[in-house]
Amino acid sequence: MKLPLFPESASNFAPDVDHLLYYLVGVSVFFIVLIFALIFYFAIRYRRRSDTELPKPIHASLALEIAWSVIPFGLTMIMFAWGANIFFKESRPPENAMQVYVVAKQWMWKLQHMEGQREINELHIPVGRPVKLVMTSEDAIHSFFVPAFRTKQDVVPGRYSTTWFTATKPGKYHLFCAEYCGTKHSGMTGWIYAMEPQDYQAWLSGGRAFGSLAENGEKLFQDLACGNCHKADGSGRCPSLAGLFGRSVQLADGRTITADEAYLRESILRPDAKIVAGFQPLMPTFQGQVTEEGVLELIEYIKSLAPPPGVGGGTTPAEINVNPGAATPAPTNP
Amino acid sequence: MNTAAIETQENYLNAGYGLKSWLLTKDHKRIAILYLITVTIFFFIGGIFASLIRIELLTPQGDLVSSDTYNKLFTMHGITMIFFFLIPSIPATLGNFFLPMMIGARDLAFPRVNLLSWYLLVIGGLFAIFAMLAGGVDTGWTFYTPYSTTYSNTWVIATALGIFVSGFSSILTGLNFIVTVHRMRAPGMTWFRMPLFVWSHYATALIQVLGTPVIAVTLVLVFCERAFHIGIFDPALGGDPVLFQHMFWFYSHPAVYIMVLPAMGVVSELISVYSRKPIFGYHFVAFSSMAIAVVGFLVWGHHLFVSTQSVYAGLVFSLLSYFVAVPSAVKVFNWTATLYKGSISFATPMLYAFGFIGLFTIGGLTGLFVASLGFDVHVTDTYFVVAHFHYVMVGGTIMAYMGGLHYWWPKMTGRMYPEAWARLSAVIIFVGFNLTFFPQFILGYMGMPRRYHFYPPEFQVLHVLSTAGASVLAVGYLLPMIYLLWSLRYGEVAGRNPWGATGLEWTTQSPPPVHNFDEIPVVTHEAYDYSTVVGEGVEVG
Amino acid sequence: MAEQAHTPVETLALREQFDTAEQQKESSTFGMWVFLVTEVMFFGGMFLAYTVYRNTYPVVFGMASTSLNALIGALNTAVLLCSSFTMVMAVRAAQLGRRKVLIWFLILTLLLGLVFLGVKAYEWNEKFVEHHVPGMHFHFEGAAEQGPAQLFFSLYFAMTGLHALHMVVGAGILSWLLYHALRGRFTAEYMTPVDIAGLYWHFVDIIWVFLFPLLYLIDRHMR
C-alpha cells in the first residue's frame, strides 16, 4: 500500500504554506534537538553519585534570561509576519476572479457556476484562473476545505463568507467539510476537478445547462412579482434596482452603505433592516419563500441590470439618494 | 524520626473510618483524596471512549459503530477528559492536598466551600453521566451554535448543566486558593519563598475565577436558546454564531492554562528535588506563570481564524499568541539550566518530568505553527490540531500529574511505590504517547479533518500506527493503577522525607496529621535550600 | 482545634484553620470580593452579547427598549437603592452591636427586596400579555423586523431573570441573617456574615444600576 506523507501541492497558496512549514519545522527541530540533547547530556554527566551529594546553587543570570526570551521571540515574529502575509493574500480575491456560489447544507455541497452549471459535491474549475467562492449555509456551520490548495473557510448560516484560489495543476482533489456539522459530517466530502482551460470549456458546453444564474434570477424575479414595485424606470413604490450593485446607498437612518451581496441578501430576507432614504418599509420578507440558491440567483440578476439610460455608469440616479462625500466602508455583516 | 510504625501514629487517614467521616470531611487532604478517586474514575471513562475511537479508526470504512455513535464518542471523550478530568486533575488533587501544606497552613481558608466544590464536581459529573447513559451528546465538546441549539437531537441540556455545575466547582477551588495564598501563609513565608508549585496554582486560580463564569453564562444562554427556542445566537433571528465562539473561547483558551500551569508547577518541584538545586531563575519562572495567566486571556481569537472573524482581529490575536510563547520558553530553558551541575536522580517522578519537558516542548512549538495565520488556515480542524493539543494536555498535563502523583505518593499514603514497575510504566507511557500522536501531525498536514468517522483510504497507515500507540499507552496507564493500589498495603514505609526535598510538606509526618503540622512552622529559608536537608550531618529519610 | 488560647468570644466563632479573628474576618471579606469578581464576569458575558447586538441593530433595540415602562423601571431602581441604604444601615447596626436596630433594618431590606421582585413580576406579566416573550408567540408591533426585536427581549429576560434570581438568593441570605440576628448570634466582634451579605446585596444593586439605563432608557428621546 502506498504511504503518502505529504499532501499534493496544487494551488497558488500551496507553495507559500509549504515554505512556511519548512521554516516552522526548521526552527522547531533546532529547539527540540537542543533541549533533548541538553537534558540527556546533563542528566548523564551530572547523575547523582552519592546520596549525600549537595551541588552548589547557581544564580540566574539576567543576560541569559533576556537572551533566551528575546531570540526565540524574534524567531516567532518572523512566523507571525510570514503567516499574516499569506493570510492577507488569501483574504483579497483578485478582481478578475471567476465566481462560484457555494451553498452548504447537512450534508452536501451545492455549487453553482455563473454560466448556470450546478454541481453537487463536485467542482470543476480551470487551471491558472483565480476562482472566488461566495459561500453560505442553510443550517449548521460547515467549512470548505481543500487540502491540496491549503485553503479552508467556514461557511456560516446567515452570512456570506469568501475564499479564493488559483489551481496550478490539473487533477482530482479532495474537498472536505472541516467544521463538525452532525451525523454525516465525514460524508460531506467531494472532489475538485482542476482542468486545463480547453477541457474546462468543453465541460462547460457539454454539461447540463440550466440557464445562467442571472437568467434564472430574472425568472424568479418575475415569479415573485418583484417588478411590480421595483420598476426599472424608478416609477414604482420601491427603489429601482438598475445599476444598484456596487454603488453606495443612502439609508433612512442616515448611514451610507455599499450595495454588496450581503446587503442584497439581507434586503431580500429581512427587508426592514436597511430602508433606503425616501422610501417606506413596504416590502414583505422573503425568508422561507426563497432558498439560499434562489437568493444567489436574484443577486446575480440584480448585478446584471445595467444602469438606466441617460445616467452614466455608476453615477447618481435620481431615485436613490447617494452621498458621494460620505462613502463609508461596507457595513458589518449581521 | 520514627519511620517504623505508621499505623500507630495519628494521621488524617486513621482519624475516622466511617463513610460519614469522609463524605462530611472538611480536611483538605481527605477532600483531595475524594477528588483523586473521582477524577480517576472520569479518566478511565474518558479513556474507554478514546479506545473505542482509536479502534474505530483502524479501518477507513467506519464499520465498528454508526456515525451517530462515533460523534457521541468523541464528544463525550472531550467533555469527560476536559471538564471532569484535566481541569480538576492537578489543582483539585495535588493542589488541594499540598498547597496549604506548602505555605504552612492548617487548611484552606474555606474548608466547607472546599467540600462543596467537590460535591459540585460530583453532581455535575452525574448530570454528564446521566446524559451519556440516556443516549449521549454529539455536539463536540465545543458546543458550536447553531448545531448545538437547533440541529442536534441529543442530550445537550443535561450535559451543559453538568458542565455549568462543575464549573462552579472550579471557581470555588480557585477562590479558595487565592484567599489561602493571600491570607494563610505561615510566618516568614514571603511571596518569594513560596514553592513554584504555589505560584503556578495561584496563577491558575486567577484564570479559574476570571474565566469560568463566562463559560457558565454562555452555557446558560445555549440552554435558554435550546429549551425555550428564543434566539441569542440564532442566525435566523439575526443572531451571531461567531459571538458564541468568542464567548466560548474566552474561557476555553485560558482553560488550557488551567490545565497546564499546575503541571508546570509540579515539574518545577520535581526538577528541583531530583537535581537538588534551586530552580534556575526562580523569579523568572514565578513571573512567567503570572504572565501566561494574563496574556492567555488575550489570545482566544486564534481559534477563529477561518470562522468569518475579521482579518484585523485575526491579526491581533495571532500576534498576541506569540507573546505567550515567551514565558513558556523561559520556563523550559530555566528547567533545563537547573540540571546543569546538579545531582541528578533518575527516580520515576524525574523521568516523568523529563518526559514533560520533551513533550511540552513539542506541543508548545507546534502551538507556534497554528498561531501563524496562513498556516492555521490549512491545519485548523485537522488532526494537526488534535496532535498539538494532545501533546500539551496529555504529554504535558498528564505526564506531570503522573510524576506528581508518584512524587507525593509517600506523603499522601505513607508508603513507597515499587520503583522498577513505576519506571517501566513511565517509559511505556512516553513511547506509547509519541507513537499515538506523532503520526497525527502528519495526518493533519495531509488534510485529514478531525471528527471524521470514516475517511479516505490513503490515511489508513498512519491511523493504524496511532491506534497501535494508543494500545501501548493504555497499558502504560493501567500499570500504575495496579501497583499504586498494591503499594497501599505492601509498599515500603516511607518516612517523613524520602527524597531529601525542602518543601514544608516534607517536614511533617507521612501521612500528615489532621492539622498538618504539630505546630505552625516558621520559615527562615528561601525555597529549595537543600543545605537544610541534605549533606554532612543532616539526617535523610 | 481549641488547644490554642483565645478569648471566649473569639473561640465561639473562630474556625480551626485560622489563628486570629482578624485573619478570619479579612479572609471572609476578601473571599466575598473574589466571588463578586466572578459575578462581574458572569453578568459580563450577557453585557457583551447585549453590546454586540445593540451595536448591530441600534434601531430595533431602541424601539424595543422604548416599549418598556421607564417610570416603573426608575421607581424600581429607587426601591433597590433604598434597600441598599437600609442594608448598609443594618451593617452599621451590627458593627455597633445594636441588635434591635439590626433586626429592623434587615426586615426593611428584605421587604424592599420583595417589593422589587413583585414589581419585576408585574412587568414580566405585562410582557406575556403583549406577546413580548420570545418564542413561538412572539410579536412586536413596532418593528417589521421581528428577529432582532426578539433578540432584545431574549436578552431582557435573560438579564433581568438572572438578576432576579440573584435577588431571590439575596432574600434567602437576608432571612438567614434575620434568623440568627433574632437569636442574638451577632455581636460587635462577630458580624462578618452580615458584612459579607451586605457586599453581595450591594453588588446585585450595582448590576441593576447598569441594567436600568441599558434596557429601559435607549433612544427615549427619539419616540
Next chain:
Amino acid sequence: MSENIDSVKTYTAVWLILLALTGITTAVAYVDLGAFSVVIALLIAAIKMLLVALFFMHMRHSTRLTQLAAAGAFLWLFIMMAFTLADVWTRGLVGTQGR
C-alpha cells in the same frame, strides 16, 4: 474596627445622591443628545456604582488587595468586550465578505 464605621449622615447623603442620580438619568434620557445619550447614561451608572462601592461596600476603608480585585474584574470585562468588538467592528473592512 470602629474607626471604619461611617456616620448615618454620610450614608443618608449618599443614598439621597443615588436617588437624585436615578431621577437625572431618567430625565436626561428624554433629551436628544445624539450619541452622547449612551455616554451620559453609562457615566451616571458608573458614578452610582462608585458611590455604592466606596461608601456602602466600604471600599474606601478596604485593603489595596480588595481594591485591586475589584479593578481587576473591570479590566477583564474590558478585555472581553474590547477584543470581541475589535472583531465585530472591523468585519469586512478588507473589502471581502466574511473576512
